[in-house]
Amino acid sequence: MSPDSGVNAGSGAGDSLVSIRDLHFSRAGRNIFDGVDIEITRGKVTAIMGPSGTGKTTLLRLIGGQIRPDQGAVEVDGEVVHSLSREKLFQLRKRMGMLFQSGALLTDLTVFENVAFPLREHTDLPESVLRNLVLMKLEAVGLRGAHGLLPRELSGGMARRVALARAIVLDPKMVMYDEPFTGQDPISMGVLVKLIRELNDALGLSSIVVSHDVRETLAIADYVYVIGHGKVVGHGTPEEISGTDSPWVEQFVQGLPDGPVSFDYPAPKFIDELMHGAER
Amino acid sequence: MDLLQQLGQVGLQAFQRLGRGSLFFFQVLLGFPELIRRFHLVVVQMWSVGVRSLLLIVVAGTFVGMVLSLQGYNTLVDFGAEESLGVLVALSLVRELGPVVSALLFAGRAGSALTAEIGLMKATEQLAGMEMMAVDPLRRIVAPRLLGGILAMPLLAALFSALGVIGGFFVGVGLLGVDDGAFWSQMQTKVDLSDDILNGVIKSVVFGVAVTWIAVFEGYDTVPTSEGVSRATTRTVVHSSLAVLGLDFVLTALMFNG
Amino acid sequence: MHNRTLEIGVGIFVALGLAALLMLAMKVSNLGALTADGGYELQARFDNIGGLKVRSPVTMAGVRIGRVAEISFDNETYEAVARMTIEPQYNRLPKDTSASIFTAGLLGEQYVGLEPGGEEAFLEAGDEIRMTQSAVVLEQIIGQFLYSKASEGDGGKGP
Numbered sequence: 001m002s003p004d005s006g007v008n009a010g011s012g013a014g015d016s017l018v019s020i021r022d023l024h025f026s027r028a029g030r031n032i033f034d035g036v037d038i039e040i041t042r043g044k045v046t047a048i049m050g051p052s053g054t055g056k057t058t059l060l061r062l063i064g065g066q067i068r069p070d071q072g073a074v075e076v077d078g079e080v081v082h083s084l085s086r087e088k089l090f091q092l093r094k095r096m097g098m099l100f101q102s103g104a105l106l107t108d109l110t111v112f113e114n115v116a117f118p119l120r121e122h123t124d125l126p127e128s129v130l131r132n133l134v135l136m137k138l139e140a141v142g143l144r145g146a147h148g149l150l151p152r153e154l155s156g157g158m159a160r161r162v163a164l165a166r167a168i169v170l171d172p173k174m175v176m177y178d179e180p181f182t183g184q185d186p187i188s189m190g191v192l193v194k195l196i197r198e199l200n201d202a203l204g205l206s207s208i209v210v211s212h213d214v215r216e217t218l219a220i221a222d223y224v225y226v227i228g229h230g231k232v233v234g235h236g237t238p239e240e241i242s243g244t245d246s247p248w249v250e251q252f253v254q255g256l257p258d259g260p261v262s263f264d265y266p267a268p269k270f271i272d273e274l275m276h277g278a279e280r
Numbered sequence: 281m282d283l284l285q286q287l288g289q290v291g292l293q294a295f296q297r298l299g300r301g302s303l304f305f306f307q308v309l310l311g312f313p314e315l316i317r318r319f320h321l322v323v324v325q326m327w328s329v330g331v332r333s334l335l336l337i338v339v340a341g342t343f344v345g346m347v348l349s350l351q352g353y354n355t356l357v358d359f360g361a362e363e364s365l366g367v368l369v370a371l372s373l374v375r376e377l378g379p380v381v382s383a384l385l386f387a388g389r390a391g392s393a394l395t396a397e398i399g400l401m402k403a404t405e406q407l408a409g410m411e412m413m414a415v416d417p418l419r420r421i422v423a424p425r426l427l428g429g430i431l432a433m434p435l436l437a438a439l440f441s442a443l444g445v446i447g448g449f450f451v452g453v454g455l456l457g458v459d460d461g462a463f464w465s466q467m468q469t470k471v472d473l474s475d476d477i478l479n480g481v482i483k484s485v486v487f488g489v490a491v492t493w494i495a496v497f498e499g500y501d502t503v504p505t506s507e508g509v510s511r512a513t514t515r516t517v518v519h520s521s522l523a524v525l526g527l528d529f530v531l532t533a534l535m536f537n538g
Numbered sequence: 539m540h541n542r543t544l545e546i547g548v549g550i551f552v553a554l555g556l557a558a559l560l561m562l563a564m565k566v567s568n569l570g571a572l573t574a575d576g577g578y579e580l581q582a583r584f585d586n587i588g589g590l591k592v593r594s595p596v597t598m599a600g601v602r603i604g605r606v607a608e609i610s611f612d613n614e615t616y617e618a619v620a621r622m623t624i625e626p627q628y629n630r631l632p633k634d635t636s637a638s639i640f641t642a643g644l645l646g647e648q649y650v651g652l653e654p655g656g657e658e659a660f661l662e663a664g665d666e667i668r669m670t671q672s673a674v675v676l677e678q679i680i681g682q683f684l685y686s687k688a689s690e691g692d693g694g695k696g697p
Contacts, residue, residue, distance in 0.1 A: 104404060370566045434555070438556075
């Protein structure tokens, strides 16, 4: 599909589709990443987990080239994302699909037109071919019957599935999922888990799932990275992660209220503050 | 000292916004040639900014013309010059009220809607999603809206003026008994095609650019929260109204001072 | 959205807008009245043109038959020279037509009024109207009036 894929194969990127090396990124004076190394293997579902506010979404935006790292490199399919020209970056993005937390469907277009949108923008396919393609992708997420609805008529889970159909309509090499399970009822959560796994295997995709829903994520991931305070604090297969001896990872996976991540927001001693408060 | 510092801060921020807005404007302009090929995108926007503002403009124009006629007659009749009523109505509308009032209404009706729409698209990640689909939102979303607004504004202003003249005619001739022929012939002798009508059209084009530019920029630059969108919408109406009035003074001084 | 209705709607909107522009151009402005292209030109000299301007109407018997095309000042004779464009169908103005500057109403605009003479020959393009009467300047009349009143008063009081 892309003219430069031959070059990539020659560059010996090996099994790694995305490799992140020594990534530093800070925003508004706060260090979000402080030397992160991550390898995403082709054909696998890789999960990136961590508490809220650890910059998991930021990581996806760095991979998509929407923001630039302060230091280090993000390499996708053999190309360093932030050194690409605008056109090259857009070419690369056609090979990536991304599922946003909210679905990010265009509100004034029907489900059908939403899925057709990337095709209409990037190709000149005849209407009949386009229709078949769109219905095929909608069938894959089980929503062919909903093609005439508007986004506001969909439930949250359905909107995410439509967005998933849209993310794979250009047949990308990889799909990034930003918090796919957040705020879903158990049934649509199950549907999404099944879809992510099945699409990954059936279409030969590579998937990156960013999430803090431990159970669902461990159930579908082939490999897991856990991020905390700007670094990778643990990685391995789901089994390795579950049986970890790192207190930090243990706290996160088990959902313990107190541990290395303290229950209290950093503050001066309570007794001191009470005394000084009286003086002021 | 503190006040001075704050003033400096505000000034710097204003310049920064102006600079960012200008860069944004030129980036969007780069997307215009592509729109010739995909003109249906502009047509859709002309529907939402133009056709949907039509009723407001029609009603407002007619009434402004009628009121002008009523007020003007009372003043002119004291000098026995009520036959100049047509001139008064037409000149005030074509030179000033048509472009200015329709631009103010346009800012309130279409400008705020544009800001809210783009701001919400940003807040709900639709713009970011588009970028990830390798679609440039500046070209796909902003450029058609800007062009649609620029094309719609002069048409709306012309409708406003024309309906105002007709409204003025009905009140002046129909109600107040000004002579039919004098109304039109005086108007035709005094209103000049290039001096008055063309300058009015130029004004409305400039206002159209200003209002739509401010509206799409505020939308695109929104803080992506619901509070941010509502503030941006308010800013659009305030800033574009002020811009229209300020530009009107400058343009009037340039055009009608010769 | 239904593309067809939308496009028709926008089409109607554009047509209405253009129609309004056309109406402003033809009905409101002087474009409708300005068919003077192809008329012929006459000249007249005045001692004082008052508030006469370029584009002011030229009338005969109250009907507009042309427009003032240019106003200039003759440095030799200290007179104002007004060139007028007369519409081509009014080509039978006698040679001894006279021109005066009138005011429409008390405060109205000023215009050139032509008064036909009795000659058989007609004015042709480039001709000059010989007999002219200048604009009435209100201040002068008031001044004259006051002056004459004053002198009258003096005569009455005298011994």
